[in-house]
Amino acid sequence: MTAQYAEAEGPLIPQPAMTREALRDAVRRLDLPSLAVFDKECHEAFDRAAETGAINPLRFFLIKWATHVAIHRWPARAAALHEAERVAGDPDADEKAFEASMETSSLILAEAQREIGL
DSSP states (O other): OOGGGOOSSOOSSOOOOSSHHHHHHHHHHHOGGGHHHHHHHHHHHHHHHHHHOOSHHHHHHHHHHHHHHHHHTSHHHHHHHHHHHHHHTOTTOOHHHHHHHHHHHHHHHHHHHHHTTO
16 A cells, blocks of 8 residues: 555455456445446446457456456545546646646556456
């Protein structure tokens, strides 16, 4: 963890396996409002894989949602990312704040991706 959002406690749940069911259960437990998006994107990825005969849509889906879970299982990490996204999208944010928000986002995503083995 970086100093900007150091955690006082451990993660809310262990990082789940990178399977549809394990990730769905984790999203349900950590970020229930995102569950409908998870389900929609899961169906879309399955349909694209069936249409193309390629597994890449399924792999991209699993990586995206494993990263989402890796971020949201640490509440301070998720809050820091949401704040960085808010600042990055604020047209009134100055350049220094924008750059800091982009750096924070990059660090958080890199940490999450290391946790899922990328």
